[in-house]
Amino acid sequence: MSDAEASEYTMKYIITLSLLTLFLSSAMMQKNTVSKSKSANFQADSGKIIYETYCLPCHQEDGSGVPNMNPPLVNTDWVLGDSLRLINVILKGLKDAEVNGDSFSNEMPSHDFLTDKEVAEVLTYVRKSFGNKAGAIHPEDVKKQRAKK
Amino acid sequence: MRHLILSISLATLCMSFKPIDKTPNKTQKLKADADNGGITLPKGFGALVVSEGVGKARHIAVSEKGDIYVRLSKLKDGKGTIILKDTNGDGKADETKGFGNFVGTGIAIGNGYLYASSDSSVSRYPMKNGIPDESKPETIVTGLELYGEHGTKSLALDDKGHLYVTFGAPSNACQEKNRVKGSKGMMPCPILDWHGGVWQFDANKKNQKHADGFRYATGIRNIVGITWNKEQGELYAMQHGRDQLTTLYPEMYNAEQSAELPSEEFLLLKKGSDFGWPYCYHDRFQNKKILAPEYGGDTKTQGVCEGKDKPIMAFPAHWAPNALMFYTGNQFPAKYKNGAFICFHGSWNRAPLKQGGYFVAFVPFGKDGKPSGDYEVFAEGFAGGAEIKSANDAKARPMGLAQGTDGSIYITDSVKGKVWRVIYQ
Numbered sequence: 037m038s039d040a041e042a043s044e045y046t047m048k049y050i051i052t053l054s055l056l057t058l059f060l061s062s063a064m065m066q067k068n069t070v071s072k073s074k075s076a077n078f079q080a081d082s083g084k085i086i087y088e089t090y091c092l093p094c095h096q097e098d099g100s101g102v103p104n105m106n107p108p109l110v111n112t113d114w115v116l117g118d119s120l121r122l123i124n125v126i127l128k129g130l131k132d133a134e135v136n137g138d139s140f141s142n143e144m145p146s147h148d149f150l151t152d153k154e155v156a157e158v159l160t161y162v163r164k165s166f167g168n169k170a171g172a173i174h175p176e177d178v179k180k181q182r183a184k185k
Numbered sequence: 186m187r188h189l190i191l192s193i194s195l196a197t198l199c200m201s202f203k204p205i206d207k208t209p210n211k212t213q214k215l216k217a218d219a220d221n222g223g224i225t226l227p228k229g230f231g232a233l234v235v236s237e238g239v240g241k242a243r244h245i246a247v248s249e250k251g252d253i254y255v256r257l258s259k260l261k262d263g264k265g266t267i268i269l270k271d272t273n274g275d276g277k278a279d280e281t282k283g284f285g286n287f288v289g290t291g292i293a294i295g296n297g298y299l300y301a302s303s304d305s306s307v308s309r310y311p312m313k314n315g316i317p318d319e320s321k322p323e324t325i326v327t328g329l330e331l332y333g334e335h336g337t338k339s340l341a342l343d344d345k346g347h348l349y350v351t352f353g354a355p356s357n358a359c360q361e362k363n364r365v366k367g368s369k370g371m372m373p374c375p376i377l378d379w380h381g382g383v384w385q386f387d388a389n390k391k392n393q394k395h396a397d398g399f400r401y402a403t404g405i406r407n408i409v410g411i412t413w414n415k416e417q418g419e420l421y422a423m424q425h426g427r428d429q430l431t432t433l434y435p436e437m438y439n440a441e442q443s444a445e446l447p448s449e450e451f452l453l454l455k456k457g458s459d460f461g462w463p464y465c466y467h468d469r470f471q472n473k474k475i476l477a478p479e480y481g482g483d484t485k486t487q488g489v490c491e492g493k494d495k496p497i498m499a500f501p502a503h504w505a506p507n508a509l510m511f512y513t514g515n516q517f518p519a520k521y522k523n524g525a526f527i528c529f530h531g532s533w534n535r536a537p538l539k540q541g542g543y544f545v546a547f548v549p550f551g552k553d554g555k556p557s558g559d560y561e562v563f564a565e566g567f568a569g570g571a572e573i574k575s576a577n578d579a580k581a582r583p584m585g586l587a588q589g590t591d592g593s594i595y596i597t598d599s600v601k602g603k604v605w606r607v608i609y610q
Contacts, residue, residue, distance in 0.1 A: 093432055093534045096575035102533040103576060103600070104241070104258060129365075132333060138259075141333035145364040 083161025086154055090147060091162070099166035105142045107135035109162050116163070116170045123173065123181045126155050152178040215276045215593075215608050222605050223581075225566045229518070232564070232605045235595065236278045239267040239602035243290040244339065244508065245585035245595055246299070250315035253278070255585070255597055255604065256292045256301060258337075265289065266301060269604065276593075276606050284319060290409065291340035291350070296388055298323075300348065302338040305329040307350060307386075326350060326386055326393050330379070334363075335407040341420060343413045348388040349420060350398070353407035354381035358427050358479050359463035366433050370479030374463050377403055381462055383411065383422065383454060402458040404465075404493060409530075410509035410586075416523055417554040423506035423527060424450040424496070427466055427477070428534055434478040444538040445470075449504050450496035451525075453554065461493035469499035498556050503532035504542030507599075508585050511550070514592025517609045524549045525556075526563060526594065528583040533576040540576070543568040545583050545596060564607065567598065 094106040101108040109115050112135050115122060129146035132139070150158070152175040163170040217231020224232055235253065240261035246254045253269040261267065264283025272279045291302035298309040299317040307326040310317035325348065329338070335353025342348055356363050359374035359381075374381070382405050384398035401420070411422040431443030438446065447466035452458070465474040465487075474490035476482030500506065508528035512521045529542035544565035551557035568579035576582075585597035589606070596605045 089435075090432060092536060093429060096533065096577070097536060098575050098577075100575045100577040105533070108577075139333075141336060143334055143363055145362065147365075149366060 082154075083157035083159075084165075086150070086158040087161050087165075090150070091158065094142065099162065099168075101140070104138075105140055107133070107138070107140045110166045110168065112136050115168060119159075119171070119173055119177060120181055122159060123155065123178050126150065126159065127178075127182055148182070152176075152182065214274050215606075217608060217610065222603070223566060223569075224564050224605060226564050226607060227561075229609055230607055231610050232607045233276045235271070235276060235604040235606050236269055236281065237601070237603055239269070239281065239597075239604065242267075242584055242597035242599055242602035242604070243337070244292045245587045245597045245604070246292045246294045247587045247589045247595060248294055248299075248312070248315055249590055251590060252316070253587075253595060253604065254284070254292055254294075254299065254301075254317075255602065256290055257288050257602070258290070258599070260286070260288055265303075266292070267602070276608075278604070284317070285322075290337040293340045293342045295342040296346070300325070300340055300342065300388075302326075302340055302350070304336045304338060305331045307338065307340065307348065323391055325388070325391060326395075326398070328394055330395070335380075335425075337409065339409055339411045341411045341413045342388055343420070344415060344418075346388050348386045349401065349411060349413070350384050350386060351408040351411055351422070352380045352382055352384055352395075353409075353425075354405075354462065356463070357406075357429060358433075358477060360433075360479055364429060364433070370463060370477065372480065376463075381405055383408065383420070401456055402452075402454040402460070404458075404460040404462045405452070406462040408452075409505075409507040410527065412509045412511060414511050414554065415513065416511070419554060420454040421509060421511070421525070422452050422454055423509050424452055424460065424462075425505060426450065426502055427462070428503070430478070437478055437484055440537050444535040445502050447475075447502055448496065448499035449502065449506050449529075451498035451500070451506075451527075451548070451556070452494075453497050455494075458494045460496075461490050464488075465490035465493050467496055467499055469501070472499075498548060498560070500529075500546075500560070501541055503535050505530035505532060508583070510586040510588060510594070512588065512592075512594070514588055514594075516592025520549055521547065526586055527560075528586055528596065530584055530599065531568065531573065531576065531579055531582050536574075540573040543573065543579055543582060545586070564596065564605075 095109050099109040127148045130144040155178045156173045156175040159173040218233045221232040222234040239255050241258040243256040255267045265288040266284040268282045268284050269278035270280035287303040289303040293300045300309045308322050332355040334355045339351045354376050359371050360368040362368035382403035383401045385401040386393050386398045407425040408422045426447040430438040431440050448469040461474050464480050468475045474493050476486045476488040506527050507530040510526045525548040527546045531543035532540045545563045546560045547563040548556050548560045549558045567581040567583050581598035581600050584599035587595045594607045
């Protein structure tokens with residue numbers, strides 16, 4: 037390795053190292069802010085964010101759904117009743133179900149890409165919002181249900 | 186200048202009055218409701234409420250006798266079609282009767298028959314003295330695959346003995362897993378073999394299967410509003426554009442872009458037309474078909490979409506055009522003649538932007554069978570005063586359109602099944 041080559045090599049090494057440090061520190065900073073805001077506000081808030089991202093487009097801001105297309109999440113046994121069945125709706129999706137006496141044309145896609153914690157958070161949010169008053173869902177329940185397959 | 190305007194308006198006035206002379210007995214008795222049934226119309230127009238509610242209404246047809254047939258999406262007292270009759274000529278329904286025991290969207294009167302569709306079949310009834318004979322049903326198309334998403338069948342009859350049936354795609358964008366983030370678009374999309382288009386059948390042949398039909402046009406995600414334009418001798422329809430660009434591809438589309446994309450498309454369907462779904466969607470800001478992200482698109486690349494058929498007009502996203510009708514009557518002013526009326530059922534997925542639609546639009550047409558100007562709002566106020574955040578906030582949603590023999594137009598509502606009759610005074 038010539039001197040010129042050596043210095044170029046060192047230069048590249050330094051640049052890579054500093055880029056890596058930059059990336060790592062920014063990733064850590066991001067992680068810090070996220071966990072900070074999570075610990076500051078209860079899980080209902082993160083449940084709301086998940087709801088707004090994945091659920092609201094179809095089930096609407098007030099959980100009332102869309103007539104003939106997407107079912108309501110308000111005042112229905114599907115949400116307020118059996119929590120294991122409800123967890124399955126998120127993990128496996130749902131098709132051709134009757135909700136409060138009406139049928140709905142759109143298929144609920146599987147959301148199994150959400151983590152156990154995220155599923156628990158969004159379901160807890162839904163079970164405690166839009167006038168709903170039902171118990172929280174715990175990540176362990178989601179984990180068990182997911183393991184059943 | 187003033188003279189010119191005066192003489193033009195006088196001329197228009199004369200032109201619009203002249204045809205009414207031909208049918209003096211009916212229209213002259215009609216009086217619009219003081220509040221036009223809660224909707225707002227252009228100057229000179231009025232509306233009366235024919236019925237306050239027939240059920241969950243879909244499409245509508247009016248017979249030569251003036252009887253009104255409304256299809257329902259949910260049975261009412263065991264019936265899937267409601268017949269409204271006005272016996273004293275004031276425009277209001279005095280007689281309400283049920284007809285047929287199956288629900289569905291499509292209805293058309295022609296060839297001496299009343300045609301009605303369920304999501305899996307098309308039946309017809311012979312018209313006897315202007316009334317369909319319920320005791321003599323004939324099955325024209327049968328055994329169609331039942332599916333929920335975009336499963337409703339809309340109908341159109343041409344003047345050559347054909348029946349056109351819409352086969353919406355049971356999918357949003359032909360992903361391997363429908364509407365699931367990260368799931369790839371299938372290549373080629375197998376749905377297009379049997380769905381995602383319009384099939385042509387023999388309007389007079391019984392018991393046809395899907396395979397007996399001919400795929401007249403393809404590459405269409407979903408159509409609800411479809412009609413045959415007699416003057417042009419062509420088929421026109423409204424396409425519902427795809428959903429969920431931002432939930433499926435947040436790195437490419439933010440929520441606002443997803444609310445504004447893609448276009449709802451006004452289509453002129455020729456034999457063999459291909460409008461590009463699921464590979465393409467229409468972007469009205471770039472005024473072209475764009476490669477869908479499921480197929481490698483990046484919001485700008487056209488790729489295979491460059492050669493696909495274009496809409497004759499593009500509307501804002503997600504407004505849900507559910508009915509299309511060309512006006513052939515003589516009651517309305519001349520500018521409406523041969524122009525198109527469109528029911529925009531109203532959006533539910535434009536959050537965080539305001540929801541849109543929930544009105545009836547008018548599009549003026551030239552002799553060439555293409556729009557001759559921009560669309561205008563014809564009837565609005567269906568949803569009620571407050572801002573619509575969720576579809577359930579809407580008091581009424583315009584769903585079906587039909588023209589009466591005297592040139593009035595009828596509008597149905599899908600929430601309670603209110604029926605308006607719009608007249609020009």
